[in-house]
Amino acid sequence: MNPTPSFWASVLHGGLQGYLLVGLLLFVIGLAVVLLRRSLLMQFMGVELMLNAANVVLLAFARWRGGDVQGTVSYLFIIAVAACEAAVGLALVVALHRHRQTTDADRADALQN
């Protein structure tokens, strides 16, 4: 469990491990946003960050396979689905605000109990 000097060189000069670290940290920050913030809009932004983290790792591995085109095609499909998710998710937040005048996750607990 002790990183070698070559690991830090790889991170500093943009090796595969550097991209993996950026993707992992981005995912964890997105997870923290979803777990710690109460506003539904903030949680939505956290989900977008996690999607981006997955994309960074996907395209990093695609480059280390010699610039695999399949990685970019998968990325295309992922952002198409992310755009759908953004449209429907924001529509749900707007509809919730119309019914209950709130965007707070704690106040939108009608299904609880």
Added chain:
Amino acid sequence: MFLTFALFTLAGALAMLKARNLVVAGLCMVLTFFGVSGLYLLLGNPVAAALQIIVYSGAIVVLLLFVVMLLNSHEEEAPLKARPVQRWLSATVAAVLGAGACALVASSTLVRSLPTLPLEGPMTLQKVGHVLFREHLVAFEAAGLLLLAAMIGAIMIVKKEV
């Protein structure tokens, strides 16, 4: 260059986590997305970098900021009740997950021994188009249908009752 873009990305994400104002948080997210698109450029993938800026910074963040201003919810509402246990638990879970994953990447001999294939020139739209329309035509059409369904669904959800 890699370090610059990586720091932009992570600094934007951290600023978003700490931002009190939702508009500021959205702008920090734009910074993150620009950092990520810089990383894609460094990976020799200008197609993904352009798509990242157009779709994320251009469409999704603008939609999000539009909703924030439409609902006039610039600040988070006051908490109904303090939830110290949940907050500490989730912060700990996120920190442990992050530290554990970073340690795994740092110690993994598998990742280190992955061969680095030489890059065959930067990604071009031509290459992407060939693969997309020769091997993934059905999935492409399905994605188009999914976008249409999401658009109609979003309109139906926000429409006032008739």
